[in-house]
Amino acid sequence: MKLIFVAALVFGVAIAAPPSVQSSRRRTMPALQHEEVHDEFGQYALRYVTAEGTVVSERGRLVPTPDGRAHVLVVEGETSYIGDDGKTYVTKYSAGLDGSRVEGAHIPVEPVEV
Template identity: 75%
Template sequence: MKLFIVAVCLIAAAMAAPSSPDETAARRALPALQHEEIHDEYGQYALRYVTAEGTVVSERGRLIPTPDGKYVLVTEGETSFIGDDGKTYVTKYSAGLDGTRVEAAHLPFNVQAK
């Protein structure tokens, strides 16, 4: 789980690199273009939002039974953003029974931890 948090922080830091400080600040001040969020009484959820600067985040958390009869929340998601070079960068991640995984073509490595 720590690796998952570190990976999300790295993604956030990469998305924060401004091309023009004034332009980026103006776009970030705008409300999200789309924002959907669904929760149930068990803690499962799904969310998706799109920002004015082109960032798209979607994530879901669902309960999966473990072999000992308990439940664990499995998280899966995807984040995409447009870089300063005009390319779209996509990062997919999951965390659950099989450990943590982060996949992204723009990273020098893909992460799998158990």
């Protein structure tokens, strides 16, 4: 009888947890979709979707350097997730010959001086 009471109490506390606690619990779930492809040169493409709505896609491809003597792995990707406030946040990123860049409406931008 005590076991049933404790189980019911734990279940009740879990149901009554604030949304932020519930969403952090969901974030430990495995990916619902997972696709990943690699080739023998190290190029790749991946995409996965998690239970809480996070979507990650990324691609790495080899690009020759300007002098043509070597190759650089250029990475491009996008991550989107639903925040605890219910808004969808999208971040796009790339890294390669021209350096790295990150973009997103939620990321602060440095003011431009005139």
